[in-house]
Amino acid sequence: MQDFLQQTLSGTPPAQRQGSNAHLHWQWHDEGILSLTPVNPSRQALVLSAGIHGNETAPVEILNLLLEPLLSGERPLAVRLLVLLGNPAALRSGKRYQQHDINRLFGGRWQQVSDVPEARRALQLERALENFWRECRDHEIRWHLDLHTAIRGSYHARFGVMPLNTHPWPDDFLHWLAAANLDALVFHRTPGGTFTHFSCEHYDAASCTLELGRALPFGENDLNQFSGVQQALAALLYGEALPAVHETPRHYRVAQQITRHSDDFILHMGPETLNFTAFPQGTLLAEEGDTRYYVQQAREYVLFPNPNVAPGLRAGLMLVEETPQTGALAL
Numbered sequence: 297m298q299d300f301l302q303q304t305l306s307g308t309p310p311a312q313r314q315g316s317n318a319h320l321h322w323q324w325h326d327e328g329i330l331s332l333t334p335v336n337p338s339r340q341a342l343v344l345s346a347g348i349h350g351n352e353t354a355p356v357e358i359l360n361l362l363l364e365p366l367l368s369g370e371r372p373l374a375v376r377l378l379v380l381l382g383n384p385a386a387l388r389s390g391k392r393y394q395q396h397d398i399n400r401l402f403g404g405r406w407q408q409v410s411d412v413p414e415a416r417r418a419l420q421l422e423r424a425l426e427n428f429w430r431e432c433r434d435h436e437i438r439w440h441l442d443l444h445t446a447i448r449g450s451y452h453a454r455f456g457v458m459p460l461n462t463h464p465w466p467d468d469f470l471h472w473l474a475a476a477n478l479d480a481l482v483f484h485r486t487p488g489g490t491f492t493h494f495s496c497e498h499y500d501a502a503s504c505t506l507e508l509g510r511a512l513p514f515g516e517n518d519l520n521q522f523s524g525v526q527q528a529l530a531a532l533l534y535g536e537a538l539p540a541v542h543e544t545p546r547h548y549r550v551a552q553q554i555t556r557h558s559d560d561f562i563l564h565m566g567p568e569t570l571n572f573t574a575f576p577q578g579t580l581l582a583e584e585g586d587t588r589y590y591v592q593q594a595r596e597y598v599l600f601p602n603p604n605v606a607p608g609l610r611a612g613l614m615l616v617e618e619t620p621q622t623g624a625l626a627l
């Protein structure tokens with residue numbers, strides 16, 4: 297198999313479901329689920345996923361570009377790797393999802409929605425992760441990077457969203473995120489149904505949702521703005537030196553979540569509001585019946601405002617900025 301993305305989009309499995317070259321053995325497990333095992337032993341296991349949302353194409357293109365020289369045998373593989381294209385049906389239709397946002401369904405939450413395609417896919421992806429992490433139990437370093445793009449423009453074009461983690465984040469992981477030239481890191485404070493939360497909670501993997509620019513159709517992305525991420529991923533995959541850290545990402549933590557419950561929901565932000573726009577204390581952000589969401593801290597920044605989410609889902613996050621802990625992030 298030469299082109300994992302085209303193979304996945306074609307909706308058919310490759311003629312040969314596994315193969316080898318001088319550096320690795322690859323195996324197609326199912327649609328959009330591919331493992332690559334290096335010939336030389338490795339300390340690190342990595343899950344690299346993209347296309348969890350079908351309209352977020354830049355990361356899918358990046359991932360496929362990085363995979364090509366591995367599959368052709370041109371570059372060595374330095375990590376035990378599982379590559380996932382999260383929602384192939386949604387990628388084919390260019391939509392965020394078909395019937396349900398799959399990134400709210402992990403950790404068994406798929407059982408709470410009726411029998412929709414995303415519920416079946418979430419179960420399939422959970423099983424793929426379970427098998428992979430079981431086989432990689434002995435790997436010292438276990439990471440999951442889930443690549444997305446934001447729907448809106450942002451004051452920070454490249455940022456990472458970290459799931460709740462009951463353990464301190466490993467220094468080498470934070471260092472990699474800084475070397476990937478991310479502008480900011482956002483830290484969740486509560487559990488969620490995201491893919492990265494699932495890996496972190498159930499398999500103790502250091503995980504992060506990377507947000508790379510704005511959602512555009514295939515072929516319309518300017519990948520130059522993500523060269524830092526591409527270089528840092530290449531370093532990880534091919535065992536090369538990481539790019540130097542030029543700037544420490546800013547740190548934010550989630551202060552409150554705005555949730556839409558019904559058709560009465562009103563978000564007091566227009567489509568032009570960028571991610572990380574700051575609002576002063578007391579600003580009315582959203583309302584629904586008797587419920588009102590106000591800025592509670594001196595200054596809060598909005599992330600992912602979206603009045604059109606399905607009832608019960610997150611319509612926005614409000615963040616406060618924090619001073620990054622020193623140590624790992626020292627330049």
Ligand SMILES: O=C(O)CCC(=O)N[C@@H](CCC(=O)O)C(=O)O
Pocket residue numbers: 349399444445446447448457458459490492505600601602
């Ligand atoms: O721009 C938006 O509104 C959403 C972009 C996106 O898909 N973000 C992820 C973040 C996941 C996380 O909180 O870790 C999502 O909403 O699933």
Ligand SMILES: [Zn+2]
Pocket residue numbers: 348349352444445
């Ligand atoms: Zn996404």
